[in-house]
Amino acid sequence: MSRRGLYSLTDLDDAAMGCIVRRTIDLYTDRNAHDRPLAGLLAGLLFTRTSTRTRTAFTTGAIRLGAQPVTFGPADLQTNTGESAADTGRMLAGMLDLLVVRTAGPVHELEDLSGDGELPVVNAMSAEEHPTQGLADLATLTHHFGPLDGARVLYVGEGNNTAVALAHALSRQRGCRTVFACPRGYGLPAPVLAAASAAAERGGGSVIQVHDLAAVEGTVDAVYTSRWQTTGTSKADASWRDAFRPFHVDTALMDRWPGAVLLHDLPAHRGEEVSGDVLDGKSSLAWTQARMKAAGAMAVLEWAAA
Structure with a gap:
């Protein structure tokens, strides 16, 4: 077929x-x-x-x-x-x-x-x-930054279908370096991570995964987060929120990279994956992203x- x-x-x-x-x-x-x-x-x-x-x-x-x-x-x-x-x-x-x-x-x-x-x-x-989300994300970043050669993107949260599309999209941008910071046990599927990492290396970039935000080093141009509970899914562990709380995106995290922009695929749960002041703040591209x-x-x- x-x-x-x-x-x-x-x-x-x-x-x-x-x-x-x-x-x-x-x-x-x-x-x-x-x-x-x-x-x-x-x-x-x-x-x-x-x-x-x-x-x-x-x-x-x-x-x-x-x-x-x-x-x-x-x-x-x-x-x-x-x-x-x-x-x-x-x-x-x-x-x-x-x-x-x-x-x-x-x-x-x-x-x-x-x-x-x-x-x-x-x-x-x-x-x-979620491939059409990935294309809109890529267009949003390109519209804001221009060519993404050498861009550094940090994704924070679950390695869900949005994260998979983002990995496939950014791994194809020459020199782009992407870090996925995910709670242990909730990361990108291993085959996706391997394929995206290999694709990025061919273009002089990288795709890596960490399980601790303190492990993120260097400059970040864009921070991307997504709702912790993906549409149409549920989690087997009743205490799963405990694993996700350290991956909350707030002003303290964004202050580590003062020039970074925020992306969010929406809908958002303010106070969970992202604080309201960050989502609605001047660094947020979430509403441009939605219109895109x-x-x-x-x-x-x-x-x-x-």
Whole structure:
């Protein structure tokens, strides 16, 4: 089966990733910088988990680009009554032109919905990765800093699907050095860390993981954090918050790098992963980042439909 669409950032070569990021920034600057290239197309939007930013971004993005969105909620499809995702995908492929999916399940569920690869599918978050978030993050950083050659990024928190996408994205930026500071037992999956580290080394950069913020050395240009409880998941350890408290991003942490900016994929729980004064402070790019998702959705839809 040919994988048409975007399942993981590892599906993109450097040229494609760069093209989508540049296009995202163009559309962020001017959301009308297009000639409605999706006019006449039908874009399915299947969200089986809660979403504010991503669902709104893809719905409005499809409309702005000329497509008609066809929306499905978590209980709308016959998969809930026993039909296989593969059979559902074969039918959707005959009726839609592309499909955007958010699920708490694995990526292979998205592959099943592609109708044997006939229907381009965009991963709007799965259990393993949130690739469209990673592209919006990369565009936000590039828009703020320019080329990310030599940039130093610190991610603080759980090695969740957002962190996986960030690792894949930043490992491809020449000379970029990324540190993932995660509670022990809640870090990046070992295969992801190994692959991102190898990719970064090829470009003269690095991706490493530590379990203590005191181990972070040198300069940091951007601090990224994410909600401790990832959408659609739960943790087996009832005392898991004790492991996460040392990874709270507050003014004391940000003061270690006075020139650093803050990123957060939102939604945020002020007082948990980040303090309110940091999230709403002058160093925060979180709200630019959120708006960038709308432009990013448009850029991904253009790319997937091409």
